[in-house]
Amino acid sequence: MLRTVCHLETLHECAEHIWHVRLIPEQQIAYKPGQYLQVIMGEKDKRSFSIASSPTRGNVLELQIGATPGNPYPGQVLEALRTNGKIDIEMPLGNAYLREHSDRPILLIAGGTGYSYARSILQYLVDHQMPRRTYLYWGVRKADQLYEGEEVLNWASEFKNLTFVPVVQFPDDDWLGRAGLVHEAVLSDFHSFSQFDIYVAGRFEMAAVVRDALRHRDVQEEQLFGDAFNFI
Structure with a gap:
């Protein structure tokens, strides 16, 4: 350091x-x-x-x-x-950095400004032409907190390996995307997580909920990365 x-x-x-x-x-x-x-x-x-x-x-x-x-x-x-x-x-x-030599697909779960952590990883993958299948689930309270949603959508349009799922907890009537809690969207979209490297960032309370939910779905500790886990 x-x-x-x-x-x-x-x-x-x-x-x-x-x-x-x-x-x-x-x-x-x-x-x-x-x-x-x-x-x-x-x-x-x-x-x-x-x-x-x-x-x-x-x-x-x-x-x-x-x-x-x-x-x-x-x-x-x-x-x-x-x-x-x-x-x-x-x-x-921090030890929750991208395992770039892994060949497993990547699941990024971000809450609020926890997106900043995911952004570092996404930029790196974009600059290397998105070599691995990558999913970003970004949860916010209100849609206007998706402050770089357009940038991520542009990346997803350019790279077919990237899937972006924004999740709004309290949507307005004109919101057409996913609503609710971000970890619930993740759990509903995947039957198994055994093939993933999973990276989590957000408030400690959010990280704890995500970790507990994934553990109940048989996710192993060596698959989970998040610096918040050192404090909760």
């Missing part, structure tokens, strides 16, 4: 209370798709965020940060970026 300074390139709100950040590190640090970094607010205050970009995209690090009003954990990081134009980080961290 290495430490470097990252300079802010862009910061914009891509959906309500969700911010897309592009950083340029002073030192390029190798990492694997699906890993995360820590923003160093103090020596005893390090805050973890998934890297939303692929190492194939050059010396840039992207983050997608959900920051609702009154939540200081992400809010203070965004304020530091706005004020100082730079942050100190440590990386790479």
Whole structure:
């Protein structure tokens, strides 16, 4: 794990209370798709965020940060970026990175801004011409939180190996896609999970529900990848 300074390139709100950040590190640090970094607010205050970009995209690090009003954990990081134009980080961290030498199909299950983790893996696969059958199930509360849904649809149009299933928990009347909880959509679509590598990202509560549901469907631990599992 290495430490470097990252300079802010862009910061914009891509959906309500969700911010897309592009950083340029002073030192390029190798990492694997699906890993995360820590923003160093103090020596005893390090805050973890998934890297939303692929190492194939050059010396840039992207983050997608959900920051609702009154939540200081992400809010203070965004304020530091706005004020100082730079942050100190440590990386790479995490063991839930893409197993790129596996030949098993990939099942990505993301909740909310957990998509940022899936995005790193998807970008990597796209840049390698989507060599493996890949499914992305992205669950959100409301449809307008699918902040990069169009980009994923474009990838799915370009690469027949990619299937994208957005799932909205509280849909409006004009929503024509899947509704409900993301893990329930996954469970209803597959009779068996024995052939998959399964990657999960989202809030700890969501990750725990997904893990328990998959265990009841005889998914083995060596098939499941998610850094949240180390904390729940």
